[in-house]
Amino acid sequence: MSATTVSSKAIRASKKKDKKVKEKFTLGEGVCMLVTAVLFCIVAFPVFYAFLQSFRTYAEITIDPMGMPTVWHWENYVRLFQDTDFLGATFNTLFITVISLAILIIILPMAAYGVERIGGKASGFLYLLFLSGLMIPFQVRMIPLVRMFNAIGIYGDLWAVILVHLGGAAGFGILLYCSFLKGVPVSLEEAASLDGAGRLRIFWQIVFPMLMPVTSAFVITNALSFWNDFFIPLVMLDASSAGTINVAINRMVGLLTSQWELIYAGAIISLIPSLIIFAAFQRYFIKGMAVGAVKG
Numbered sequence: 001m002s003a004t005t006v007s008s009k010a011i012r013a014s015k016k017k018d019k020k021v022k023e024k025f026t027l028g029e030g031v032c033m034l035v036t037a038v039l040f041c042i043v044a045f046p047v048f049y050a051f052l053q054s055f056r057t058y059a060e061i062t063i064d065p066m067g068m069p070t071v072w073h074w075e076n077y078v079r080l081f082q083d084t085d086f087l088g089a090t091f092n093t094l095f096i097t098v099i100s101l102a103i104l105i106i107i108l109p110m111a112a113y114g115v116e117r118i119g120g121k122a123s124g125f126l127y128l129l130f131l132s133g134l135m136i137p138f139q140v141r142m143i144p145l146v147r148m149f150n151a152i153g154i155y156g157d158l159w160a161v162i163l164v165h166l167g168g169a170a171g172f173g174i175l176l177y178c179s180f181l182k183g184v185p186v187s188l189e190e191a192a193s194l195d196g197a198g199r200l201r202i203f204w205q206i207v208f209p210m211l212m213p214v215t216s217a218f219v220i221t222n223a224l225s226f227w228n229d230f231f232i233p234l235v236m237l238d239a240s241s242a243g244t245i246n247v248a249i250n251r252m253v254g255l256l257t258s259q260w261e262l263i264y265a266g267a268i269i270s271l272i273p274s275l276i277i278f279a280a281f282q283r284y285f286i287k288g289m290a291v292g293a294v295k296g
Contacts, residue, residue: 112177
């Protein structure tokens with residue numbers, strides 16, 4: 001058998017193998033696309049439904065809940081702010097989200113740096129102490145927190161919600177930052193220390209800039225969580241407060257009648273910031289989570 005014959009058979013076998021691999025890949029790709037399309041429809045349908053219903057009247061919604069708007073009532077969005085304290089609820093939600101994130105961004109990276117670099121023999125204990133917060137759900141801490149906040153006079157205040165958010169996010173933040181810091185070379189800090197830089201200067205000028213990818217992922221995740229939170233503000237804010245967006249929407253649901261057109265309008269408005277945040281910072285979120293996973 002000549003070398004040419006063997007070579008041609010090998011080429012044909014290689015082509016058949018490549019064709020099978022390509023067919024398998026195409027089939028798998030098709031299945032993935034189908035599953036993605038189904039999941040997209042499941043997630044998008046409630047949003048699309050709420051958007052359409054927000055332009056209908058109360059009578060139209062109650063008579064035909066699945067109907068389409070015959071006349072687009074844009075005044076529903078105006079009534080939402082005129083007839084309810086939705087503007088105050090929006091401000092409260094924005095205040096809670098921004099202040100909580102600002103405090104977390106300042107404190108958590110420094111705390112993780114202290115645990116990972118300065119903690120010494122106590123670093124393991126401190127790490128587990130922070131992570132223990134992840135194991136205790138808010139429902140378990142709820143009654144003691146309400147009693148404590150009521151005793152010190154901040155129950156019903158926005159700062160009560162902020163403090164609960166800080167405690168709830170600390171464990172995940174320490175886990176994320178410590179995992180990332182394990183992959184940051186210590187040699188850079190040692191070189192800066194030899195040049196006379198102190199701990200704070202080393203952290204803010206050398207370490208913190210390297211933490212930006214994981215910080216982006218942490219900020220986006222918690223921004224969406226704080227903005228969309230319902231249960232914590234419901235428990236920590238009293239009825240005299242405007243509440244947050246989701247609490248304000250919940251108050252529109254009555255025992256006998258509900259302002260469905262305003263509820264749907266409020267739901268759509270509450271979605272807009274979340275969509276903008278994720279659309280604008282999606283690549284930073286994915287990059288940060290990927291880098292954090294690799295470093296960990």
